Amino acid sequence: MFRSRSKDGQASTTQVDDAEPQPRDPQAPKGRPTPKRSEAQNQRRSLAKAPASRRDAAKRTREARRTAMARQREALASGDERYLPARDKGPVRRFTRDFVDAKWSVAEFFLPIAVVILALSLVPSLQVKNISLLLWLGVIVMIVLDSISTSVRLKKALRERFPDESRKGAVAYALMRTLQMRRMRLPKPQVARGELP
Template sequence: MFRSRSKDEKVSAVKAPADLPTQPRDPQAPKGRPTPKRSEAQTTRRRAQTSAPLDRKEAARRQREARRADMTRQRQALASGDERYLPARDKGPVRRFVRDFVDSRFCVAEFFLPMAVIILILSTMPSPQLKNISLLLWLGVIAMIVVDSVGIWIRLKKQLAARFPNENKRGAVAYGLMRTLQMRRLRLPKPQVKRGERP
């Protein structure tokens, strides 16, 4: 019952743990790693000090500089049409086609502001005839803008369905109609096609 183990059993008991497969060491484990050299530790510490901001003011200053750099890149992209740095609402082949479609033609809506100024000046005149003319002009301008916008909406929707059947076209027509309201030289991104040129 209480007999001592034989020598063979003792040897197998000692060898058993060595036969087990060793687990691969986790490189992130704190123990078992060699101590880094002093020069390596100092380099790591110095790099952390230069990359991490010292306080909230420094962090805010770096954030402002990064935002300013992004805005500068975005302004340059809006002037040149560089797709990489355009705002999200202007990116993609669908939005580019819509811009080219609108920029390649005359739109009544783009002359809305100059005509509105003329109508406003006429309406301030003391003559009742000029006031009546300004009112008629105002109604005529609105009617022309509505008719022209409906025509652009129909043609643009048809062109988008034919050219981009599998692309997301949500909001593209409204984007184009909003662009028609801006004068050509004030549009951003800048027009990349001439009038009369096919997009």
């Protein structure tokens, strides 16, 4: 209740009614996707009856976790933003993934090269072992230089594209993604090589 003085000095009262919510505009988006009928019915049924025992509650929790994990696996394969893990969500992370997936990097070939170098180091010849050590050094130097180049270019692209959004952790996320072979990356790459994100 607020009081205000009128010109003649008398106090008038004004009531603010917060109990009545404003009606939602039917044309405005609700901010979430409409669930399928079967999902909505299952959810209503599960909420309608409380678990009878701890065993039922644990079973229901396991089922919910299992469906959430299945949904998350599908999202990692398809790139569906709604069900991705928190570390992969958002436009900054999406751009970072596309930036990494669009180019070749030395780090993604680290595992195959490491297997070849280890095989060479098992050969009893001293010259072959020296060559394998030089290859190790060369691969590590190339990965470091490629990572520095990727970091600088990604930071610049993120500053230009997302000046007002939080870019914290995006470069580390990109470098971890470069260490994975392309076909083993999750979420799956959504852009082709050479395609600008």
